[in-house]
Amino acid sequence: MRSLGTRRLVLGCLSVAVLVGVYTLVSNVGRLVDPALLPEPLARLSRPDILPPTQAIFRALVSLVTGQLPPMEGHHDHPSGHVSQLVEKHVTLQGALRASVLRVLFGVAVGGPLGILTGIVLGWNQAADEYLHPIYVLLRSIPSLALITYVMLWLGHGEAHVLIPIVYAVFTTVVIPTYHGVRDLAAVYVRAARSLGAGGRLLFARVVLPAASPAVLSALRYSIIIAWMTTVGVEMLMGDDGIGHLLVGGGLWSSRLQIGVDPAVIIVGILALAATGYVMDAAARIVNDRVTFWARRRRAW
């Protein structure tokens, strides 16, 4: 068992080390050899504005975390316009991540209960399910990011219209697992509780909710990742802060994509996004395992 874990760790670290090494070599090939001598695909790749050298990525990371530009050292390593623009506006990586994570938490905190409530109603009441399910499917089919142009007309340009697509995305994600958790609840439980005289609130609080809770919690965990994706998308389009804004600021109609982005900043942003997403998911997993430890036994059948 232990040797298996070690093998996994060694191979994983080796894989990362090899790829980072190869990347460093390829991205620095222009410095080692005269670019004019290189064959065509390599010559294009060696341009720092296409494939930023590893040290440039590291420098961008340092600048974005400390909020200061590195001291000029004379040679051609000066920071890109993208980085200096961000530093000038006092945008830091941790500040942007904080804003984005808060949006995700808001989305889960508001959209989660709404989705759970809807899922419970649809799962418990067959008539409500039959009347409302098609409407839910219709709503679910509209991508949350597509909503923002319309929402903006109603609410103007502000925080609310950044948050609404996130809430919407979490809501539509949480409904279905909750619905199945409640609807497909083993009929034996309900029948046993009923025959013992439980009904109404008691049946609901002591039988239905606990039995559905693993499904609900895993839906909430999944919705964090959905909210994370939506948040970044909305910030890329509309945000005034947050990690999506750090990547391509400027909003929907003057996107920085046309002005030119620094790939080093994008790579730093992607690594930060992945790390933060992983941490949020791991935290949700730990909470889920703690809360629903009793459900794990059933899975072993």
Add this chain to the structure above:
Amino acid sequence: MVIALCSIRVRRGLVGLLALAGLYGAAAQIASGRLPTTVSLPQHDIEGVELLPTYASLAEEGLFLVQAGILLQGAAVSTGRVLAGFLLGSVVGITLGLAMGWAEGLEYVLDPWVVLLRFTPALALLPLYVLWLGLGEAAKIGLIATAVAVVTLQGAYQGVRGIPRVYWDAASALAAAPSLVLRRIVLPAALPQILASLRIAIALGWVTVIAAELIQPSMPSLGYLLALAGAYPRVPTIMIALAAIALLVLVSDGLTLAVYFQATRWMRRRHA
């Protein structure tokens, strides 16, 4: 019995949808002339906006968009992108996922990169792809393919890992060749999971394409239509674009679901 149940479901579903449509129509009629028509955006104010367009103006706008060919062209372009990205991404994702589930060494080697991509919102890759692949189709299709590949990879991987040990043991005891194991054990056993992940993947493909077209609006497409209509703004066009997107998402979801049910019929036990 089944037919009767179905018809109640269908009838009630229709009632629900019609009630929604009626409510919207009534709200739009009441609101027309009463809602503010000026919208203030950061740069400028816009006048003459119909926040809740009535069915009459929706029909007029829809007719115009269809006759001008804008809607159909946009739908065709967006659908083409989703399909291309979906095909590319699912082939890559399923192949890698099956291989990772089968060969433990490969799994350990690829694992860090899968985790990296899994928790990275695909949209964050768009600037990089635009830089590497240019402003054309390749960047958008590559983006959709990435999002699709991550999901299908997980589906295929979990499908292979879920194969009971007995099957592997039986195959090796009978000295089955790897190609036979692939065809008779791995593929059939992983198929349900793969198909389920394809259903998630196609929805994700649509989300990604619309967002990518909004962030980098260049070619005529549904996302571009939406961005344009939002910039003017023309609310009826926004509504129609949203409806067209929802319709396409519904159709593609229905198709993948139908394939899933067809292909996994053997799994379902017959109920008494």
